[in-house]
Amino acid sequence: MNKSGLIAALAKEADLPLRKSEEIVNLVFDTMGKTLIAGDRIEIRGFGSFMVKQYKGYTGRNPKTGEQITVEDKNLPFFKTGKELRDKVDQADL
Amino acid sequence: MMTLTKAHLAKKVADDCGFLTGEARDIVDKLIGVVRTSLIEGEEVMITGFGKWMVRNKRARRGRNPQTGEELVLDSRRVVTWKYSPVLKRALNEAGK
Numbered sequence: 001m002n003k004s005g006l007i008a009a010l011a012k013e014a015d016l017p018l019r020k021s022e023e024i025v026n027l028v029f030d031t032m033g034k035t036l037i038a039g040d041r042i043e044i045r046g047f048g049s050f051m052v053k054q055y056k057g058y059t060g061r062n063p064k065t066g067e068q069i070t071v072e073d074k075n076l077p078f079f080k081t082g083k084e085l086r087d088k089v090d091q092a093d094l
Numbered sequence: 095m096m097t098l099t100k101a102h103l104a105k106k107v108a109d110d111c112g113f114l115t116g117e118a119r120d121i122v123d124k125l126i127g128v129v130r131t132s133l134i135e136g137e138e139v140m141i142t143g144f145g146k147w148m149v150r151n152k153r154a155r156r157g158r159n160p161q162t163g164e165e166l167v168l169d170s171r172r173v174v175t176w177k178y179s180p181v182l183k184r185a186l187n188e189a190g191k
Contacts, residue, residue: 001128001132001137001139001140002139002141002142003140003141003142006125006128006129006139006141009128010121010124010125010128013124013127013128014120014121014124014125016121023111024107024111024121024125025125027106027107027110027111028103028106028107028122028125029141029143029144031098031102031103031106032098032103032144033143033144033182033185035098036182036186037185037186039095040095040096040097041095041096041098042098042099043097043098043099044099044100045099045100047126047129047130048174048176050176074187075187076178076186077145077182077183077186078176079145079147079174079175079176081174085130085134085174086173086174088130088134089133089134089149089173089174090171090172090173092134092135092136092172094135094136
């Protein structure tokens with residue numbers, strides 16, 4: 001499922017016009033993205049949580065050429081599946 | 095540091111899209127419900143610019159109870175993983191630069 005699929009499914013579930021559903025889906029993921037960019041966590045009970053890990057930069061070498069390279073600091077987001085979803089997904093009969 | 099919860103998302107939806115708080119809460123629940131249901135049905139969910147949830151099958155493997163050292167078999171299982179979108183990664187690393 002992609003974003004348009006989600007917009008259509010939400011419109012149907014919540015009995016909303018497509019345009020409204022699109023506005024909401026965009027707003028929700030935009031808000032979640034901005035939260036992570038600010039370095040904050042997201043926690044949705046029963047579903048999962050997002051957090052940003054910060055990695056320090058380092059000076060490394062290309063093992064093939066021996067060339068020295070600088071790896072800069074970086075921030076990466078991670079998702080941890082909530083217990084309820086983890087159990088449901090694992091127990092689903094497919 | 096703060097933690098964004100469903101209540102914050104509902105407040106945002108209520109304020110920005112013109113719903114009552116209760117309605118907005120119901121909508122946010124349903125949105126998350128659609129993603130959940132897809133994953134439970136084994137279908138991946140990709141949100142452009144944010145990331146992608148996938149369902150992976152893990153094979154059974156032999157493991158060990160780290161406390162007792164006892165050997166045991168970990169059954170095969172199905173797990174949810176999420177990969178950030180390159181757009182989100184870029185945004186996370188441009189902030190403050």
